[in-house]
Structure formats: structure tokens, C-alpha cells
Amino acid sequence: MTPVTPATPGPATLDAADPLAAYRDRFVGAESPLVYFDGNSLGRPLRVTGPRLARFVDQEWGGRLIRGWDEDWLALPERVGDDLGRVCLGAAPGQTVVGDSTTVLLYKLVRAAVALRPGRTEIVLDRDNFPTDRYVAQGVAAECGLTLRWIETDPAGGVEADQLAEVVGERTALVLLSHVAYRSAWLADAPRLTRIAHDAGALVLWDLCHSAGVVPVELDAWDVDLAVGCSYKYLNAGPGAPAWAYVARRLLEDTERPFVQPVQGWIGAADSFAMGPDYRPAPGIRRVLSGTPPVLGMLPLRDMLEVLAEAGIEAVRAKSVALTSYAAELGEELLGDLGVRLASPREVERRGGHVTLDHPQMREVTARLWQRDVLPDFREPHGLRLGLSPLSTSFAEVASGIEAVRHELVDLRR
Amino acid sequence: MTPVTPATPGPATLDAADPLAAYRDRFVGAESPLVYFDGNSLGRPLRVTGPRLARFVDQEWGGRLIRGWDEDWLALPERVGDDLGRVCLGAAPGQTVVGDSTTVLLYKLVRAAVALRPGRTEIVLDRDNFPTDRYVAQGVAAECGLTLRWIETDPAGGVEADQLAEVVGERTALVLLSHVAYRSAWLADAPRLTRIAHDAGALVLWDLCHSAGVVPVELDAWDVDLAVGCSYKYLNAGPGAPAWAYVARRLLEDTERPFVQPVQGWIGAADSFAMGPDYRPAPGIRRVLSGTPPVLGMLPLRDMLEVLAEAGIEAVRAKSVALTSYAAELGEELLGDLGVRLASPREVERRGGHVTLDHPQMREVTARLWQRDVLPDFREPHGLRLGLSPLSTSFAEVASGIEAVRHELVDLRR
Numbered sequence: 001m002t003p004v005t006p007a008t009p010g011p012a013t014l015d016a017a018d019p020l021a022a023y024r025d026r027f028v029g030a031e032s033p034l035v036y037f038d039g040n041s042l043g044r045p046l047r048v049t050g051p052r053l054a055r056f057v058d059q060e061w062g063g064r065l066i067r068g069w070d071e072d073w074l075a076l077p078e079r080v081g082d083d084l085g086r087v088c089l090g091a092a093p094g095q096t097v098v099g100d101s102t103t104v105l106l107y108k109l110v111r112a113a114v115a116l117r118p119g120r121t122e123i124v125l126d127r128d129n130f131p132t133d134r135y136v137a138q139g140v141a142a143e144c145g146l147t148l149r150w151i152e153t154d155p156a157g158g159v160e161a162d163q164l165a166e167v168v169g170e171r172t173a174l175v176l177l178s179h180v181a182y183r184s185a186w187l188a189d190a191p192r193l194t195r196i197a198h199d200a201g202a203l204v205l206w207d208l209c210h211s212a213g214v215v216p217v218e219l220d221a222w223d224v225d226l227a228v229g230c231s232y233k234y235l236n237a238g239p240g241a242p243a244w245a246y247v248a249r250r251l252l253e254d255t256e257r258p259f260v261q262p263v264q265g266w267i268g269a270a271d272s273f274a275m276g277p278d279y280r281p282a283p284g285i286r287r288v289l290s291g292t293p294p295v296l297g298m299l300p301l302r303d304m305l306e307v308l309a310e311a312g313i314e315a316v317r318a319k320s321v322a323l324t325s326y327a328a329e330l331g332e333e334l335l336g337d338l339g340v341r342l343a344s345p346r347e348v349e350r351r352g353g354h355v356t357l358d359h360p361q362m363r364e365v366t367a368r369l370w371q372r373d374v375l376p377d378f379r380e381p382h383g384l385r386l387g388l389s390p391l392s393t394s395f396a397e398v399a400s401g402i403e404a405v406r407h408e409l410v411d412l413r414r
Numbered sequence: 415m416t417p418v419t420p421a422t423p424g425p426a427t428l429d430a431a432d433p434l435a436a437y438r439d440r441f442v443g444a445e446s447p448l449v450y451f452d453g454n455s456l457g458r459p460l461r462v463t464g465p466r467l468a469r470f471v472d473q474e475w476g477g478r479l480i481r482g483w484d485e486d487w488l489a490l491p492e493r494v495g496d497d498l499g500r501v502c503l504g505a506a507p508g509q510t511v512v513g514d515s516t517t518v519l520l521y522k523l524v525r526a527a528v529a530l531r532p533g534r535t536e537i538v539l540d541r542d543n544f545p546t547d548r549y550v551a552q553g554v555a556a557e558c559g560l561t562l563r564w565i566e567t568d569p570a571g572g573v574e575a576d577q578l579a580e581v582v583g584e585r586t587a588l589v590l591l592s593h594v595a596y597r598s599a600w601l602a603d604a605p606r607l608t609r610i611a612h613d614a615g616a617l618v619l620w621d622l623c624h625s626a627g628v629v630p631v632e633l634d635a636w637d638v639d640l641a642v643g644c645s646y647k648y649l650n651a652g653p654g655a656p657a658w659a660y661v662a663r664r665l666l667e668d669t670e671r672p673f674v675q676p677v678q679g680w681i682g683a684a685d686s687f688a689m690g691p692d693y694r695p696a697p698g699i700r701r702v703l704s705g706t707p708p709v710l711g712m713l714p715l716r717d718m719l720e721v722l723a724e725a726g727i728e729a730v731r732a733k734s735v736a737l738t739s740y741a742a743e744l745g746e747e748l749l750g751d752l753g754v755r756l757a758s759p760r761e762v763e764r765r766g767g768h769v770t771l772d773h774p775q776m777r778e779v780t781a782r783l784w785q786r787d788v789l790p791d792f793r794e795p796h797g798l799r800l801g802l803s804p805l806s807t808s809f810a811e812v813a814s815g816i817e818a819v820r821h822e823l824v825d826l827r828r
Binding site for chain 2: 027028029034036038041042044045049050051053054055056057058061062063065066067068069073099100101102103104106107127130131132134135136138139143230232238239240241242243262263264265266267269272274275276277278279290291292293294295296297300370375377380
């Protein structure tokens with residue numbers, strides 16, 4: 001079978017014209033022929049991260065020892081949070097904090113939100129939300145006597161404004177949604193959906209795991225109440241790196257309805273080292289914290305935020321759009337005749353940083369691709385998910401990966 | 415003022431006779447003249463840890479990328495937990511898991527315990543328990559409508575058997591105690607106190623933050639229900655490294671009263687990657703987990719467990735007893751005439767891995783010592799806490815530190 005010649009510009013042309021192309025060399029493995037389509041699941045490490053961690057261990061942890069806490073580390077959750085807010089989230093300082101896992105932060109914020117809307121009995125979320133979001137909501141609903149109100153979404157799409165408007169109302173305490181759907185890459189209209197939730201008197205919590213570091217977010221301008229996200233996808237902070245949470249300043253400063261989360265620990269207390277008899281929450285965003293901050297885990301995130309600040313999140317988004325558009329077009333051109341269908345939004349305004357291609361044999365294709373060092377993700381029911389990390393993915397990598405998909409699909413037909 | 419000549423054997427003699435003396439060289443900073451008395455707060459890094467982390471970033475994270483999850487990382491919380499159980503805790507496999515902070519794990523286990531004792535309305539704990547333990551208990555009590563029943567402890571001691579027997583009863587759902595008191599170093603009689611709690615039908619949760627890695631623990635033999643601990647003290651896993659939890663197998667296997675914790679996340683679910691509609695807890699200890707495991711943070715712990723396994727926890731305890739006895743005796747000999755009093759148990763069977771010396775001026779003394787690279791901790795109201803990490807602390811270091819205390823106290827008198 002002769003390879004199909006694509007009509008879209010060649011990858012070499014696209015890479016040559018890419019203003020961010022040089023960033024690829026800052027990542028470990030840039031020189032390898034491996035095709036990495038899982039930057040949306042685990043971003044590659046920066047080359048500086050390993051040596052910096054080793055230096056941290058020897059000089060900071062080993063050299064400053066316990067003094068490091070006062071000198072630097074205790075402030076890291078808020079300092080790195082502020083950096084993240086500035087570089088990626090459109091969040092003014094004092095509203096973002098790093099620590100815990102996404103799941104634990106979701107739990108804290110969902111509980112806090114429910115407590116801020118006493119008498120309201122429903123949490124609204126969508127059936128295709130990421131499992132941990134759904135599981136947390138199920139758990140909180142069970143323990144707090146709430147009902148979950150599900151939005152049924154199109155698997156190739158996501159939550160639309162009219163769908164949300166139909167279900168929110170005076171019973172809604174919280175709307176819990178993902179900004180970018182983890183399967184389809186549907187990019188929700190966050191400002192509009194936030195307004196709809198607010199019009200019903202509900203709070204809104206955005207899961208930004210698949211947005212942070214790739215899709216520009218304007219939490220303050222959009223009037224968002226709460227957000228969480230991980231740091232190991234497009235923020236390249238490493239496997240299981242700490243997550244982060246955003247709480248709008250107006251909620252933190254509301255003295256009539258104080259913002260409280262249920263996991264009361266010493267690091268979220270007003271004066272951690274007074275070790276007083278009773279828990280009093282720290283002023284500001286710090287009260288979201290509970291235990292000792294995970295210092296080592298925050299360092300790679302700090303490295304990546306430096307690079308993102310340098311590149312600029314708008315430029316990163318432009319490259320992301322170019323990469324996903326290229327993958328979608330090439331996917332349809334090279335794979336359409338084999339029955340592959342685009343399972344992500346065609347419209348770039350509605351698409352996040354990955355592209356999903358559907359075919360009944362994608363499970364087998366994924367297994368075969370992994371054998372030849374082409375690493376996409378498989379997502380039920382039959383999606384091949386191409387996560388394209390803008391600063392570390394080249395157009396040549398996309399082209400080579402999609403040709404490999406074609407090769408395997410053709411081979412499976414024999 | 416002439417220095418007082420101590421009656422106890424000289425530090426050089428003690429170091430020469432110490433079978434574990436050579437381990438000190440495995441730690442960063444062993445060559446430095448700095449005196450480190452805070453190994454019970456933040457243990458020194460092993461020399462292997464920095465290079466191993468850098469190698470992990472480049473080869474594992476950077477080289478295996480997303481494949482690392484299936485190949486190794488997803489199993490780490492249980493694998494490192496089992497190692498910890500074997501080396502330090504007297505816990506058979508399948509009962510210990512690493513993840514989250516101590517505070518978050520305390521929250522999960524306290525909530526789980528309360529749910530296992532419906533109708534019981536009290537949590538018993540002591541007034542001098544570590545702040546985060548008290549704060550978590552306060553939070554859970556408030557949200558679940560329980561009462562806290564406080565044991566009033568002697569600040570230089572800890573919870574005694576008759577004190578516990580007096581307060582536990584048919585209303586007690588949970589007894590929450592620290593094995594080693596963070597101020598006095600009082601080492602509780604855990605097997606006896608556990609029996610007393612059980613005789614009243616209550617569950618018991620031991621906080622082992624100040625025990626793990628220094629005091630041998632026999633969780634299975636003592637019939638303990640639940641335990642948590644951090645890994646950044648005597649387990650040398652670095653600032654804010656992940657904590658761990660133990661749940662006795664009989665609780666995990668009880669199908670009539672299933673063990674459930676409130677933070678329901680995808681990694682604690684029965685089949686994380688099926689991403690099914692409803693949360694079903696994983697079988698076994700894994701259900702204690704919630705979010706993505708903090709891989710980077712677990713690696714230094716694994717390094718230290720190798721070293722502890724090699725040295726043997728009983729040998730570590732023997733050195734710890736020798737170090738604390740030496741510090742207590744030298745402290746009284748050199749500082750007694752200056753008004754310093756031992757604020758830790760004299761009896762070694764009742765003493766953990768640190769020694770606290772009281773004097774009204776210890777706050778100023780601590781500040782001055784830090785200026786001269788002698789690093790103890792200060793604990794309210796006037797305790798100088800000497801944390802003696804057995805594998806990285808020499809007798810010479812203890813002697814030099816206590817002489818520095820004398821020097822500063824004498825100087826403050828002038």
C-alpha cells in the first residue's frame with residue numbers, strides 16, 4: 001500500500017516556521033526518535049530539573065537543613081501558587097496555593113462550597129467528567145445528604161450552556177465541571193457557564209487539569225469561585241507532583257460566611273508554630289493547606305513556570321492550536337479512509353490541547369504503537385488520544401506518529 | 415569560667431565503640447562541623463538521594479515517560495509501604511501505604527474509624543498531642559457531632575495507662591495518641607494502651623511520626639488498628655515528603671463493616687483505569703489512597719529504608735538509646751548547675767529518640783546556637799529539643815552541642 005501524500009504543509013515547513021521550536025531542546029528526550037503523545041498525561045521533564053533537584057538535596061535540604069523551612073520552603077505553596085496564577089491562570093496573588101493531590105483538593109473545595117450554600121441540596125456535574133471528580137462528588141453527596149444532578153454530554157463534545165442552564169436552579173449548591181474534557185478535549189465556555197451558575201446562586205468549581213499550562217485561563221476576569229488542577233500534565237512537574245487550588249479572594253475575605261475546608265491541619269492554621277490549643281484557619285488562601293508542604297514535588301513545577309513565563313501562555317496556546325489542528329487534519333487525511341473519525345471538536349475555540357481519534361481497533365493500535373516507541377493514550381471506548389505538549393512536541397513528531405497509526409491500522413487489516 | 419569535666423565516657427570513646435558509626439558518612443553534611451539536633455524534625459539527606467533523583471528524572475520519568483506508571487510507579491505506594499512495614503513497623507504486607515500528608519491521612523483514618531463505631535460519640539486524645547492531630551480531631555468532631563475527651567498529661571511525660579483507662583468507655587469511638595510525645599519524647603506503652611482501648615470496644619490510631627525509623631514498632635503484634643506517620647523525620651525522605659498509613663488487615667477484610675475513608679478518588683478505586691461510573695473502593699489498603707501517587711517524594715524514603723534494613727531497627731534503637739542517655743547525662747552534668755532540667759523521661763523504656771532540656775532562657779539560647787551552626791529545636795514553653803538521628807549523629811556532635819549550650823547560657827548570665 002502506497003503512503004497517502006498529505007495536502008497539509010509538510011512537518012519540516014511547520015517546524016521551521018514555529019517560533020517556539022527551540023524550546024523542545026530544553027526537555028529530556030528531545031533527541032530521541034520516540035514519539036510522545038502523552039504530554040497531557042505526564043509531561044516530559046525539563047533538562048534543568050534533574051540537576052536542580054540533586055543540587056536542592058545537597059545544598060538546600062542537606063545544607064540549610066531545618067532552617068530551610070523559615071528561609072524558603074514554608075512560603076513555597078503560596079509563592080509557587082502566585083507564579084502559577086500569574087503565568088497560566090489569570091489569578092492575582094493570594095488566591096492560588098500548591099499542595100496535596102487534585103483529588104484531596106477537590107474534596108476540600110467541594111466540602112467548602114457545600115458549606116457556603118446551606119439549604120441547597122444539589123451538585124451539578126457531567127457524566128463524562130474525570131472519574132476522580134465524579135467519585136469525590138459522590139462521596140461528598142453521600143456524606144452531606146446531597147443529590148448529584150448529572151448533565152449527559154456527547155462523548156465527542158462537552159457541557160453546553162443550554163444544558164447547564166436547564167439543570168441549575170435554587171437547589172444547586174455547586175457546579176463542578178472540567179474546563180477541558182479529558183477524552184474529547186472539548187473546551188468549555190468557562191466564563192459563560194460560570195455566569196449561568198452564578199445566576200442560579202450557585203458556586204462553580206473548575207477542574208483545570210487539562211488546561212493549566214496549555215489553554216490560557218482568566219480565573220479573576222471570569223469571576224470563577226474555585227478551581228483545582230494537577231501539575232504533571234502541561235506543567236511538567238513529574239509523576240504525582242502536587243496539585244494546586246484557587247479560591248477567589250471575595251470568598252476568602254467574606255467574614256459573614258467564612259471559607260472553611262474540613263481537613264484542619266497545622267500548616268493551614270493561623271499560627272502553625274504557636275501550636276495552640278484550637279485550630280483557627282490561617283488568613284487567606286493558606287487555610288486550604290493541611291499538612292507539611294511537599295517541597296521536593298514543587299521544584300519541577302517552579303522550573304516549568306519559569307519556562308512558560310518566558311514563552312508566554314498565549315504563544316503556547318497558538319502552538320497548541322497549530323499542533324492539534326495539524327494532528328486533526330493529518331489524522332483525517334491519512335486515516336479517514338481506514339475508518340478513523342475525529343472525536344474532538346473541529347472548532348479550535350472549543351478544543352483543548354489534545355486530539356482524540358476514534359476507531360474500533362484503537363485499543364490494539366495503541367498496544368502496537370507502544371511496542372514501536374510511539375506513545376499515545378487509549379481512552380474508552382475506542383479513542384486514541386494524542387496529547388500534544390506545545391513546548392516539547394514538534395510537527396515532525398505528530399506526522400511520524402500519525403503515519404505509525406496508519407501503518408498499524410493497515411497491518412491489522414491484513 | 416573553667417569548663418566542667420564530665421564524668422561520663424568521652425565522646426571519642428563512645429564513637430569508637432559505636433557499631434553504626436560508619437553510617438554517618440552516608441549522609442550529606444557528615445563532614446561539616448555543624449551540629450545537627452533536628453534530625454527528628456527534618457532528617458539529613460543520604461548522599462545517594464540527590465544523584466538518584468537526578469537519574470530518576472532523566473532515565474525513568476524522562477525515559478520511560480507514561481510507561482513508568484504501569485511498569486513501576488502505580489505500585490510504589492504499596493511496595494514502599496510494605497518495605498516500611500517490614501523494616502520499621504512490624505507490619506505484614508498489605509497494610510501500609512504511602513501518600514498524602516500526615517494530616518490528610520489522619521483525617522481519612524479518623525473519619526473511617528468514627529464510621530466503624532456508629533453510636534459512639536467520643537474521641538479520646540491528650541492535650542499535649544501534636545497540633546495537627548488535635549486540629550484534625552476537632553474538625554472531625556465538629557462535622558460528625560462527636561465530643562473530644564481530653565487526657566491531661568504532664569508536659570514532661572505522656573499518657574499513662576491509668577489515665578486512659580479512666581476516660582475510655584462505651585461512648586469511645588476512637589483513641590488517638592502519639593507513640594512518642596513531640597515535646598517530652600515520652601514513649602507511650604502502645605501495646606498496653608491499645609488493649610485498654612480495645613477492652614472498651616474502641617479503635618486506636620497511633621501517630622508514629624516521632625517513632626518510625628528510630629523506635630521499633632510492632633503494629634501487628636500489638637494488635638493496633640490504625641497508624642499514621644511522616645517520613646521526613648527519622649526516615650530522611652526530605653521536606654514535606656509523603657506520609658504513610660497503616661490499617662490492620664482485619665479491618666480491611668471485614669465485609670460486614672467495610673472500611674471506607676471519605677476522600678474517594680480514582681487511585682483508591684477498585685479499577686482506576688476502567689474509569690467507571692461509580693466509585694468502588696479498591697480491595698485492601700489501596701482504598702486509603704485518593705489521588706495520583708507522589709512518585710518523586712517516595713524515592714528518598716525508599717533510599718532510607720534500604721539503609722535502615724541494612725543497619726537493623728534494633729541496632730538503630732540501641733544507638734538511639736545510647737545517644738539520648740548520653741545527651742541527658744551530659745546535659746545534667748554540664749548544665750545542671752545553670753538551672754537546666756531534663757524534661758524527658760529518665761527511664762529509657764519510656765523515652766523516644768529525642769531529649770528535651772528545659773530552662774527559662776532556652777528561646778534565646780536556641781537563637782544564639784543557630785547563629786553558631788548548632789541547630790536544636792525550641793518548643794514552647796522553654797524546651798531545647800535535641801533530636802538525635804541515630805545513623806547520622808555522632809557522640810562527638812552531642813558533646814559539642816551541649817558544650818555550646820553551656821557556653822551560651824553562661825554568656826547570657828554575664
